[in-house]
Amino acid sequence: MAVDTDVLSSVRGSRDLRLLDSAELAGLAARIRRYLVERVCRTGGHLGPNLGVVELTIALHRVFDSPRDPILWDTGHQAYVHKLLTGRVAEFARLRQAGGLSGYPSRVESEHDFIENSHASTALSYADGMAKAFRLRGEHDRTVVAVVGDGALTGGMCWEALNNIGAAGDRPLVVVVNDNGRSYAPTVGGFAEHLTRLRTRRGVRSLFEDIGLDYLGPVDGHDLEALEEAFTRARDLRRPVVVHCVTEKGRGYRPAETDEADRFHAIGVVDPSTGRPAVRGTTSWTDVFGSELLNLADRRDDLVGITAAMLRPTGLHPLARRYPHRVVDVGMAEQHAVTSAAGMAMAGLHPVVAIYATFLNRAFDQALMDVALHRLPVTFVLDRAGVTGEDGPSHHGMWDLSLFRLLPGVRIAAPRDAATLRRELAEAVDVDDGPTLVRFPKGPVGPDVPAVDRIGGLDVLRQAPGGDILLVSVGAMAPVCLATAELLARHGIGVTVVDPRWVVPVDPALLPMARDHRLVAVVEDGHLTGGVGSAVADLLRDHDIGTRLRTFGLAPRFLAAGKRQDLLAEQGLHPEALARQLAGSLDAPDWPVPRAEAGRPRTETEEVVGR
Ligand SMILES: Cc1ncc(C[n+]2csc(CCOP(=O)(O)OP(=O)(O)O)c2C)c(N)n1
Numbered sequence: 013m014a015v016d017t018d019v020l021s022s023v024r025g026s027r028d029l030r031l032l033d034s035a036e037l038a039g040l041a042a043r044i045r046r047y048l049v050e051r052v053c054r055t056g057g058h059l060g061p062n063l064g065v066v067e068l069t070i071a072l073h074r075v076f077d078s079p080r081d082p083i084l085w086d087t088g089h090q091a092y093v094h095k096l097l098t099g100r101v102a103e104f105a106r107l108r109q110a111g112g113l114s115g116y117p118s119r120v121e122s123e124h125d126f127i128e129n130s131h132a133s134t135a136l137s138y139a140d141g142m143a144k145a146f147r148l149r150g151e152h153d154r155t156v157v158a159v160v161g162d163g164a165l166t167g168g169m170c171w172e173a174l175n176n177i178g179a180a181g182d183r184p185l186v187v188v189v190n191d192n193g194r195s196y197a198p199t200v201g202g203f204a205e206h207l208t209r210l211r212t213r214r215g216v217r218s219l220f221e222d223i224g225l226d227y228l229g230p231v232d233g234h235d236l237e238a239l240e241e242a243f244t245r246a247r248d249l250r251r252p253v254v255v256h257c258v259t260e261k262g263r264g265y266r267p268a269e270t271d272e273a274d275r276f277h278a279i280g281v282v283d284p285s286t287g288r289p290a291v292r293g294t295t296s297w298t299d300v301f302g303s304e305l306l307n308l309a310d311r312r313d314d315l316v317g318i319t320a321a322m323l324r325p326t327g328l329h330p331l332a333r334r335y336p337h338r339v340v341d342v343g344m345a346e347q348h349a350v351t352s353a354a355g356m357a358m359a360g361l362h363p364v365v366a367i368y369a370t371f372l373n374r375a376f377d378q379a380l381m382d383v384a385l386h387r388l389p390v391t392f393v394l395d396r397a398g399v400t401g402e403d404g405p406s407h408h409g410m411w412d413l414s415l416f417r418l419l420p421g422v423r424i425a426a427p428r429d430a431a432t433l434r435r436e437l438a439e440a441v442d443v444d445d446g447p448t449l450v451r452f453p454k455g456p457v458g459p460d461v462p463a464v465d466r467i468g469g470l471d472v473l474r475q476a477p478g479g480d481i482l483l484v485s486v487g488a489m490a491p492v493c494l495a496t497a498e499l500l501a502r503h504g505i506g507v508t509v510v511d512p513r514w515v516v517p518v519d520p521a522l523l524p525m526a527r528d529h530r531l532v533a534v535v536e537d538g539h540l541t542g543g544v545g546s547a548v549a550d551l552l553r554d555h556d557i558g559t560r561l562r563t564f565g566l567a568p569r570f571l572a573a574g575k576r577q578d579l580l581a582e583q584g585l586h587p588e589a590l591a592r593q594l595a596g597s598l599d600a601p602d603w604p605v606p607r608a609e610a611g612r613p614r615t616e617t618e619e620v621v622g623r
């Protein structure tokens with residue numbers, strides 16, 4: 013269904029919006045909704061959150077002068093309407109695609125965009141900083157606006173920021189609370205209940221007023237006139253103020269409005285007429301984790317699951333369904349999740365913290381000083397580890413191996429398939445003297461990759477006579493490594509492929525094998541420096557094993573959005589590029605491989621060819 017986008021294309025900012033009368037504005041809101049459904053059902057994306065902020069975004073851009081008045085979007089997944097109203101309709105067809113429109117604000121796309129980081133609960137801190145800067149620079153006519161969801165408000169940084177914002181009454185700063193009562197699922201916690209009281213009862217004093225901000229609301233988040241009136245009052249106050257907007261996630265699209273799971277928070281490609289996925293899902297890594305954890309929990313009543321507002325996305329819902337008292341949702345509060353897990357472990361439980369790899373970054377100190385220092389039995393299950401895909405730079409879970417390898421006493425497993433995930437999860441929850449991590453990527457899990465032998469803790473996936481190359485495959489890279497070995501075998505190069513399964517600490521059984529090969533190579537879907545390759549380098553160096561080492565991983569820079577397989581290939585993590593690089597390292601006669609040409613070497617022992 014082609015959607016007439018003329019009024020959409022004619023709006024390029026606040027000035028155009030202010031020319032529209034109330035009927036035209038209502039028409040624009042309806043057209044934006046139809047356009048969002050038509051487009052996002054084709055590309056996938058955050059349909060529900062954006063359907064909920066149509067009127068709110070129109071009103072903001074009518075009352076404030078973006079970008080002179082910066083409009084900041086917390087988490088940024090709900091900024092599609094903001095993009096449509098700031099001249100990016102034409103690019104919208106390529107939303108979340110490589111080289112296309114980012115699914116989050118993007119400074120290279122527009123002067124109207126500020127925060128590119130899709131990690132939640134940061135916008136109020138940016139806003140506090142900007143407001144302080146405007147004051148110091150004498151720019152008293154500028155107002156900072158920060159839109160934050162009720163879910164993001166359960167994140168600790170928001171309260172650190174509010175503590176500062178409330179203390180300085182002379183800075184124009186508008187906090188727009190976009191309260192739709194949900195993160196994915198209904199937002200949990202005492203603060204969420206406070207917002208509910210503010211929504212449903214008149215005259216309740218808001219927490220915000222007690223810490224020095226003014227409070228306007230609750231405002232109907234779909235009533236354009238009421239929104240404009242509230243935002244105008246807030247703007248003219250010239251001091252910190254909260255505008256509490258009550259919205260509906262998924263508004264205007266029946267399949268989203270009636271979706272009890274998450275109101276179409278983040279969808280794949282769906283049939284717009286029904287909202288049903290266009291492609292039947294296959295078994296994902298997450299599914300395997302969720303079912304195995306349930307099996308283990310049936311036998312161990314000390315096992316509990318912890319999520320930071322992502323129960324279903326991290327696969328904890330089977331456990332929650334059978335044992336509702338053994339799964340805790342702490343809200344979007346990863347730091348609290350980790351240290352409360354430490355508390356649970358101190359009190360005799362074995363918590364399993366299920367979390368996307370990238371979101372654990374912000375709880376590094378808690379993992380280090382609250383879990384590892386006390387040698388507590390906490391298991392971290394990191395979904396979306398490595399290259400994730402269309403969510404872009406702040407969602408790639410590429411730092412976990414480098415970061416969490418630093419935890420003294422930690423043990424890290426990288427399963428290569430469903431069978432090893434089940435096995436390593438069971439092994440992890442049996443460790444009772446320190447933290448364990450199990451990490452796997454986003455998406456469908458492939459067929460099981462059998463071992464042909466076992467040496468120490470190493471699974472041997474392919475034996476090669478002649479011992480040219482020992483290829484250490486990390487986790488889900490096993491199929492790529494086996495295909496690489498096959499290519500090299502056709503050129504007479506013998507490659508032994510091993511999967512350590514537990515990649516940290518490195519199994520010393522690797523040492524004699526390294527000694528028996530001309531070259532050792534490590535292939536990991538993680539940041540090139542500091543990961544498993546570095547750990548193997550340390551081991552070889554500590555034992556004076558002179559065998560040459562090459563490590564292949566992700567370039568030490570932010571990776572753009574794109575399809576996972578495309579990004580891995582671009583990083584040289586595919587059989588043809590790896591085979592050429594490895595053959596070149598052996599100076600194999602029929603594979604004279606000039607370094608620069610052979611598809612982007614990613615090595616620690618050589619200069620990284622970045623872009
Ligand atoms: C630190 C962090 N944890 C988790 C997420 C995953 N996540 C993205 S949006 C979201 C829910 C956001 O809820 P809310 O702030 O209420 O916004 P809404 O989608 O309701 O508009 C979550 C959990 C994230 N982006 N960042």
Ligand SMILES: CC(=O)[C@@H](O)[C@H](O)COP(=O)(O)O
Nearest residue numbers: 087089130278325396403454
């Ligand atoms: C905005 C956010 O952080 C989440 O909604 C994320 O986009 C979901 O990622 P997946 O689609 O991989 O579950």
Ligand SMILES: [Mg+2]
Nearest residue numbers: 161162163194
């Ligand atoms: Mg919400």
